Amino acid sequence: MPQPNQHKPCPPKSEELIRAFKYYFALGTPDTQLVCLLKKHYDVARFGLSLKSIKRWRKELGLLSTRQQRHDINSISAAVDAIRAAFPSRGANTITKQLRLKHGIHVSRKTVSLYLQLVDPEGVQARRQRRFVRHRFYAAGINDIWAQDQHDKWGPRFGLWLHCGIDPFSGFNNWMHVWWTNKNPRLITKYFLDAVRELGAIPVTTQSDPGTENYGVANVQTLARHELDPTLADTLQHRWMSKAKNVKSEANWSVLRRDFTIGFELLFEED
Template sequence: MEFFYRDIVKILQMNHAISISLRQVKRYLKEMNLARRKDYSNIRSVFNFVHTQVTSYGPAHGYRWMYQKCKRHGFKIKRDHISLMLNTIDPEGVYLRARRRLKRREYFSRGPNFCWHLDSYDKLKRYGLCINACIDGFSRKIIWLKVGRSSSNPKVIARYFIDAIEEHRGHPYSMRGDMGTENGLVAVMQTLFAGDEVTIPFIYGKSTMNTRIESWWGILRKKCCQVWISAMKGLQERGQFSGDKLDINLIQFCCMQLLQVPFFSICRNILPSNMSSWQ
């Protein structure tokens, strides 16, 4: 077991009635050739790990983040050594990070309704409030933003899609979503609507790569959802929400419409001209 130096001082004083200063503890440990941080990992193994991470993720990780990654993977090494490795492996990335000039990926869309991005927001799902949204990639217009009893049922998401097509009097050229089963019917309908003219009518990918809708979730949490997340956590901490079916049904009955009202307001007030920070 590893103790901090201050912990050693307190343990000696409380358990053994030995009063000793922090400086004395450090001196005694040094004389006995003892240290809290020893047995560092093999440098070559750590270097290979860092090289793999840089190759996989590019210059996005600084030495602090890479140091934490090494710790999580069981490597024991000094942070200065990580910095030196990054300077050797990726000097250009280190230079760009120092100047805050990292080149971010750019999003491109040919025009309105070229690609709709859809996804589900699960921060309130445990309380029975299941949120699903779709956004136009070019104009960043909110196509739909709905809260319901389920965001995993393909029929529910398909209903949102059909309502949006009726409202906008047309369908998008393509759509993007994750591999979840809830998008199955939407993908089938979009494929039928697009016909043979579109090579890939529905693009599957990870949610983290669905940049337009992921950016929107950050905006939604700041504008609305954080208050609800805090309120629901408060109910749970006070023992007023146990997570059983009855509690979930009560939350849905009392709060679903209350949450949908600010969603309508957000969709009207947050226009593309007000979202330049998304770029």
């Protein structure tokens, strides 16, 4: 018996389909998964894309796999050095992803790791000596909790005060802003409302440190939840977390400090 879709023609190479094809490929999606993911971007009742067609399209579009690109430590050196200029502490795994996403270079993590061992053996050893402590965090799903927090490390030195709001379930930053202050409750509330308008949703609960700058978000969130669900009357829809307990936001800043700020602090100090 012939397989379903066996004789269907390939879909037209529309702009949307090609854009989706390149996007999934840049994420490192294997061909077998591309077959399924691309079905959302064409009429499956009329057209079909087989694994063989996917490979042919990749070749026509110049989207070569890691093995086909055949990169070595010499061919990736310029791109890796450019990344390390901005992010000196970035490791092999993150650099491999950025090479793929930003430079179109598909290379194995092993090759990147080998290059880093040659040019920055001290940094490689320092990253290996890190000790991670695993913690358990529970969230029911997307928009269950929005955790927010401020970051003051750049304030005294550069006059830059950061604030972020993150969805811990997905790890998505609903906002990440830098301004001359992060203590104004009206400003923080605006960050929250701008994210709500952009995403078209509010969380079940918001969460923050017990600082006065977060009072506006707590009040707006509670009022909105009461309007949507009257049974929540007389309840606070915001969690006040004691010091070092707002773990997801703190982890967010930890990643930023380890990966992002080192290179930019060097630039700031040059100016």
